[in-house]
Amino acid sequence: MKIGHVRLEDIISIFVGKYGDQVQQLLKKVATLDVKIICPLHGPILKENLEFYINKYDIWSSYKPEDDGVLIAYNSIHGNTKHAMEKLACILEEEGAKKVVLSDLARDDMAETIEDAFRYDKLIIASPTYDAGLFPYMEKFLRHLKHKNYQNRKIGIIENGSWAPAAAKYMKEIISPMKNITICDPIITIKSTMNENTIKQMSELAKDILAN
Numbered sequence: 001m002k003i004g005h006v007r008l009e010d011i012i013s014i015f016v017g018k019y020g021d022q023v024q025q026l027l028k029k030v031a032t033l034d035v036k037i038i039c040p041l042h043g044p045i046l047k048e049n050l051e052f053y054i055n056k057y058d059i060w061s062s063y064k065p066e067d068d069g070v071l072i073a074y075n076s077i078h079g080n081t082k083h084a085m086e087k088l089a090c091i092l093e094e095e096g097a098k099k100v101v102l103s104d105l106a107r108d109d110m111a112e113t114i115e116d117a118f119r120y121d122k123l124i125i126a127s128p129t130y131d132a133g134l135f136p137y138m139e140k141f142l143r144h145l146k147h148k149n150y151q152n153r154k155i156g157i158i159e160n161g162s163w164a165p166a167a168a169k170y171m172k173e174i175i176s177p178m179k180n181i182t183i184c185d186p187i188i189t190i191k192s193t194m195n196e197n198t199i200k201q202m203s204e205l206a207k208d209i210l211a212n
């Protein structure tokens with residue numbers, strides 16, 4: 001069947017992220033076709049370099065990381081968690097991390113941070129305890145990842161709390177049902193501000209998350 005000068009079987013419209021399984025099924029069918037054009041429902045019409053794009057669809061829909069790197073996504077009300085995460089970024093680089101990206105979930109672009117979570121193979125999440133719960137931007141970030149079927153990653157967890165830390169428990173609750181997630185050791189509790197023990201624990205976490 002032809003629509004104008006384009007064959008129907010050449011028109012492919014696919015979603016990735018949320019619908020990885022469906023995209024994988026479609027890619028199997030596409031493998032037998034001579035694809036001339038890709039018409040995504042939410043993007044530009046693609047007519048050139050199609051092998052490159054189909055490979056991208058394959059990576060995204062199978063939830064494989066694109067790059068070797070660590071995303072540190074954090075919240076910080078007064079700046080202490082931020083300060084600790086900047087130190088952790090230095091430790092990770094000293095330990096040989098190829099790429100470390102820091103994201104302040106309350107200030108940086110949330111969509112970019114979600115994109116980086118999918119791009120890199122490792123994620124570290126850090127949040128203050130907020131009224132016996134999780135700081136809202138962290139909750140929003142993790143629920144968004146869950147909604148998009150985030151999986152196949154190594155995750156490090158760091159909480160801050162001054163009198164009754166509970167953020168790690170809530171972060172773990174959201175990420176535990178995700179598929180093929182490895183939670184790295186140790187899960188770290190900062191009591192308001194980073195100290196020598198925090199730095200020691202962050203070095204252990206860096207080694208664990210970077211280990212193959």
Ligand SMILES: Cc1cc2nc3c(=O)[nH]c(=O)nc-3n(C[C@H](O)[C@H](O)[C@H](O)COP(=O)(O)O)c2cc1C
Pocket residue numbers: 075076077078079080081082128129130131132133160161162163164165166191192193
């Ligand atoms: C509004 C508010 C509520 C908080 N609630 C708790 C809490 O329930 N339990 C707790 O241990 N710490 C609580 N804290 C302290 C923070 O978790 C954290 O220790 C502190 O903000 C230091 O981290 P930061 O400098 O990165 O913000 C609260 C802080 C604020 C400002």
